[in-house]
Amino acid sequence: MGWLYRNFIRPALFQQDSEQIHDWTMRVLSMAARRPALCDLLNGFFGSPPLPVEAFGLRFPSPVGIAAGMDKYAAALPAWEALGFGFCELGGVTWHPQPGNPKPRLFRVAPNDALINRMGFNNPGAEAIAERLSRWRAAGRWPNHPVGINLGQSKVTPLEKAAEDYANSFRALYPFGDFFVVNVSSPNTPNLRQLQDKAALDEILVALREVARHYSAEKPILVKVAPDLSFQAIDDILELATQCQLAGIVATNTTILRPQSSAPELQRLYAEPGGLSGRPLRERSTEIIRHISKQTRGALPIIGVGGIFDAADAWEKIAAGASLVQVYTGMIYRGPRIAREIVNGLKLRSRGRAPAV
Numbered sequence: 001m002g003w004l005y006r007n008f009i010r011p012a013l014f015q016q017d018s019e020q021i022h023d024w025t026m027r028v029l030s031m032a033a034r035r036p037a038l039c040d041l042l043n044g045f046f047g048s049p050p051l052p053v054e055a056f057g058l059r060f061p062s063p064v065g066i067a068a069g070m071d072k073y074a075a076a077l078p079a080w081e082a083l084g085f086g087f088c089e090l091g092g093v094t095w096h097p098q099p100g101n102p103k104p105r106l107f108r109v110a111p112n113d114a115l116i117n118r119m120g121f122n123n124p125g126a127e128a129i130a131e132r133l134s135r136w137r138a139a140g141r142w143p144n145h146p147v148g149i150n151l152g153q154s155k156v157t158p159l160e161k162a163a164e165d166y167a168n169s170f171r172a173l174y175p176f177g178d179f180f181v182v183n184v185s186s187p188n189t190p191n192l193r194q195l196q197d198k199a200a201l202d203e204i205l206v207a208l209r210e211v212a213r214h215y216s217a218e219k220p221i222l223v224k225v226a227p228d229l230s231f232q233a234i235d236d237i238l239e240l241a242t243q244c245q246l247a248g249i250v251a252t253n254t255t256i257l258r259p260q261s262s263a264p265e266l267q268r269l270y271a272e273p274g275g276l277s278g279r280p281l282r283e284r285s286t287e288i289i290r291h292i293s294k295q296t297r298g299a300l301p302i303i304g305v306g307g308i309f310d311a312a313d314a315w316e317k318i319a320a321g322a323s324l325v326q327v328y329t330g331m332i333y334r335g336p337r338i339a340r341e342i343v344n345g346l347k348l349r350s351r352g353r354a355p356a357v
C-alpha cells in the first residue's frame, strides 16, 4: 500500500495544487467520518495495533498522533482513529473566525520531502468549532483516543490583548478538549512568536488557569515552541513550566530557516515566506527535544513533532525524550498508512527486535 501510494497515488495528487488536494482529502475524510461503516473499512486498511502510553494523566492507545493544522475545522474527528492515530490535535483555533492569508499559501518542496505554509490560522473561530464538536459528541462519533485542541491568537487582536483572546477560545472549547496546546510559535501571524517571551507567555497561562479554576476537572495545558528559539529562550519557557503547572511541551512548530541549495527550483520555493516542515526540520526538532529532556531530567512530557516519516524518525524523537509523537508532512509524502507503519515499527523496537537509531 505504501508502495502504491508513493508510485501511483502521490504522483497523481502532486499534479494538483497542494491546498486543493488538502481540501479535497478533508472533504472525503469528513464524509467517511460521518459513516461508521466507512470508518470500520478505513480502520481495516489503516488501523494500528495498540501500543498504549500514559502522559500528563491521559491514556493514549498509541504514541502517534496527527499534528495541528491538518484538521483545522474539526471536520474529520472520528477519521483519525480509523486511520490508526492514537490522538489528534485539532486546530489551530482562534477566538475570532478568520480566512487566513491570501492563496497560494501552501507549497510542496518535493525533492526535499518538505512543505512551506503560510496559512495564517484559517479557521471558523472557537465558538463554531465548539458547535461542531458538540455535534460529533451528540452523534455518538466521539473517538476513544484523547483529543487535543491547538489555540492560536486572532490576527485582529493586538498583542497586548493576547491573553484575553486565548482565554476566550479556551473557555469556549474547554468542555471538548482532553488537552490544550498554546501555540505561540506559528510564523504566520505577525508578531505571534513574541508571545514566547517569558512575561507574555506567563500572562497567557495565568489567564487560562483562571478559566480552568471554574471547572472541577483540570485539563492539561502544553506550550508549542518554535525550532528557531535559542536554548536560552527555551530554558526561560521551561522555568514557567513549573511555575504555571504546564503539562508538557510540543516541540516543534515549523521553521523560518531554509537549507542551503544551489538548485534554482529549490531556491525559488525556499524564497516563499512561511514555515518549513518535513525532512529538513527533523534534526533541529530532535535537538530541541533532547535539550528540553536534559534540562527537565525527563520530568516534563514532550510531544515530538517535526520531520517524522517512519518508525526510525519517531524512535529518534522518543530516544531524545519525547513521550508522544505527531506527524503532518510525513502523511502527505508517505500516505494514509503512516500511523500504522510507525506504530508497527515502534512495537518491534520496544520488543528489542530492531536496532535503535
Ligand SMILES: Cc1cc2nc3c(=O)[nH]c(=O)nc-3n(C[C@H](O)[C@H](O)[C@H](O)COP(=O)(O)O)c2cc1C
Binding pocket: 067, 068, 069, 070, 091, 092, 093, 106, 115, 117, 119, 121, 150, 152, 183, 186, 224, 252, 253, 254, 277, 278, 279, 281, 305, 306, 307, 308, 326, 327, 328, 329, 330
Ligand atoms: C499546512 C500546515 C498548517 C499548520 N497549521 C498549524 C497550526 O494551526 N497550529 C500549529 O501549532 N501548528 C501547525 N502546523 C505545524 C505542524 O503541526 C507541525 O508542528 C509541523 O508541520 C512540523 O511537523 P511535520 O514536519 O511532521 O510537518 C502546520 C503545518 C502545516 C504544514
